[in-house]
Amino acid sequence: QVQLQESGPGLVKPSETLSLTCTVSGGSIRNYFWSWVRQPPGKGLEWIGYIYNSGSTNYNPSLKSRVTISLDTSKNQFSLRLSPVTAADTAIYYCARDERVTMGVYYQHYMDVWGEGATVTVSS
């Protein structure tokens, strides 16, 4: 059974870089889409972006100039970098597998496996 685990610093200073890694265990990282989603304290979910096996990415335009998602197939990991950060980036950051299924002639996507979340606080 595939499991995801986020890791990285829990405290980041304003204007610096938030870096998180998601380690995939129990399965290969290849041939899937991998997403990052965040949730500010007491608020709803925000999709950050995803990366595919080929390295192609798609980012939320609200973050696009600051975000990078990368893939390391040799380590079965994918990563998130967000820079520069402000207090508004304080959130729980989740990594998730973005499953793509064929339904008729179309593809459907949904996030079927999630990490437990990493709390990141931006503060000096």
Added chain:
Amino acid sequence: DIQLTQSPSFLSASVGDRVTITCRASQGISSYLAWYQQKPGKAPKVLIYAASTLQSGVPSRFSGSGSGTEFTLTISSLQPEDFATYYCQQVNSFPRTFGQGTKLEIK
């Protein structure tokens, strides 16, 4: 961006009740919609994808319907473990967006 508006935002119900949560999209998204359940301190869990397809392992009391701009999530008979926050998410176009959430509380 496609806006998703859930109603109600808060819902108080009793065990055994039938409840329905609505998600309206600001433009048509065909059936490109998923529903997630989130319990406090936990990651979201997918319940429904493609608007009406039940994810493997999810109890059959959960069902989804709709297409275009209006979608519903129905729980046919509430169980104690169903009290949580529910989110819809559109996967029709980028950026993927979520509804604001519906918090289901025990009456």
